[in-house]
Amino acid sequence: MYQKIDLYNFLLYGDQSGNVLLNENDLINIPVYQKRVTISGEVKRPGIYEMLEGENMEKLISFAAGFTAKAYTASIKVQQITDKQRRIKDIPKQEFNAYNPQNGDEFTVGSILEKFENNVSISGAVYRPGQYELTSGLTVGSLIRKADGVKGDVFLDRGLIQRTNDDQTKETIAFNLKGILNGSEKDILLKNEDIINIASIFDFKDQQSVSIGGEVRKPGSFQYNDSLKFSDILFQAGGFTEAGSAYHIEIARRVNKDNFSPVSDNVIAEVFDISGDRDLSVKADYFKLKPFDVITVRKKPGFFIQKTISVVGEVLYPGPYTIQSKTDRVSDLLKRSGGTTPAAYMEGISLIRKNNTSSVLGIQKIDVAKNYQRSISDTSSSAIEDIINPVTRISINMKEVIQNPGSKEDLVLEEGDILDVPKNDMLVKISGEVYLPTKVGFMENFKLKEYLNRAGGVTDNARRSRVYVIQANGQIEKTKPGLFGLFRSYPGVFAGSEIVVPKRREKARVTGTEIIGSASILLSMAGVIIAILNSLK
Helix, strand or coil, X not given: XXXXXXXXXXXXXXXXXXXXXXXXXXXXXXXXXXXXXXXXXCXXXXXXXXXXXXXXXXXXXXXXXXXXXCXXXXXXXXXXXXXXXXXXXEEEHHHCCCCCCCCCCEEEECECXXXXXXXXEEEECECCCEEEECCCCCEHHHHHHHCCCECXXXXXXXXXXXXXXXXXXXXXXXXXXXXHHHCCCCCCECCCCCEEEEEEHHHHCCCCEEEEEECECCCEEEECCCCCEHHHHXXXXXXXXXXXXXXXXXXXXXXXXXXXXXXCCCCCEEEEEECCCCCXXXXXXXCECCCCCEEEECECCCXXXXXXXXXXXXXCCCEEEECCCCXXXXXXXXXXXXXXXXXXXXXXXXXXXECCCCHHHHHHHHHHHHHHHHHCCCCXXXXXXXXXXXXXXXXXXXXXXXXXXXXXXCCECCCCCEEEECECCCEEEEEECECCCEEEECCCCCCHHHHHHHCCCECCXXXXXXXXXXXXXXXXXXXXXXXXXXXXXXXXXXXXXXXXXXXXXXXXXXXXHHHHHHHHHHHHHXXXXXXXXXXXX
């Protein structure tokens, strides 16, 4: 038995009327298409479809599930294949039933134009700006009424219509808005795509503001109005901070000069020095502001925020302390902390101070240091690390501080300073180019060389003339050359010191090629000299 099945009805419409039950040894034959077309564009199911003889364009559109909402349905373009070349054909809507697609046809359904056939719009100082329907006889006045009328800030002397003519040229039509609204001027009939612009009086004014900064709770810029006074802007800024001074408030005013102004060309701002009222009462409304005034509220001369310092280590009362005066020194802090304990190592006391260099200045310093290192071929990073390091350890001569309070060694304290009083360390550290870097017990009468011997002596790469000692308080003492450079003066070593033996700088080795080149140059010079001497005989 032979059964024919239309798969399009099954796949596209779910029609199972031709769906038969398969049996053993059934043969399914899928024939080659005879006519196949393509449809794309604004259809719901674009693709490639097989068309049977007698099926028209309406059937193809049905296969594609119909048009989308934006489809241009007045006509469809089709690219046909002839015996020699391609050709294009427009099929109007009324011929969809009459046109039978041919094999290879490519149909394109376009989209509608992004253009309105009855649209006008209005913008600016009206209550309901936007697009409106262009009805028969619609005028400027009636459109404004559709937009619920003009706002109170409307500019009445002029309005504009932006019009696109039939030949796509642009035209601007000005009108007297006040005259159209009161009927003294002839109303203007609108056309499709007209754009009406109603201006506000504020469109022709600068965005005026005043600013306030300094010791107020909410500094910033605020909108200006003609009745704004100093106390009003102070109220909007949240009033004075605790540190704010109600006296010597500075108001800088913009100077507007013209060709006949008697103001000197050197003057760029007019400055007023006023006093305010901390209670923000209405009675203080005495200074009227002008656009772009800049107000600065300064800090009270006698106002200071408490600044904290610390002392750690071997003192009776370690911990944080508050600076009492601008002249507080190390000796004052040591006295307030109860003095040192018997375990304190006086020679190792140092002051740790935060670096207050700004980020911009720090970057500039790093650039300068890098440029200098580059110029002297220095590859070390110590100078850069000193700049980047957030703290600095300052060595202190406590013997001088105790004997002469107020001396140069008795440093004036700054906020964040930490006075470090270490415990007595009876060890000496030996590092660098020694055979056994180690720590050894401090011996009262030992010299530097004796400590080096305790570490096995220096290596062959040691640079003896540059040995230095880091004392417990951070101070560095270097080896000094003696008489005629024959004898060296080594620094003293104390409890808590560190002896550092640096590495000898490697010298560049001379290659055989360089030796041969140098010898050749010397022989050539000798030959020239001999030739000159012979010529003089």
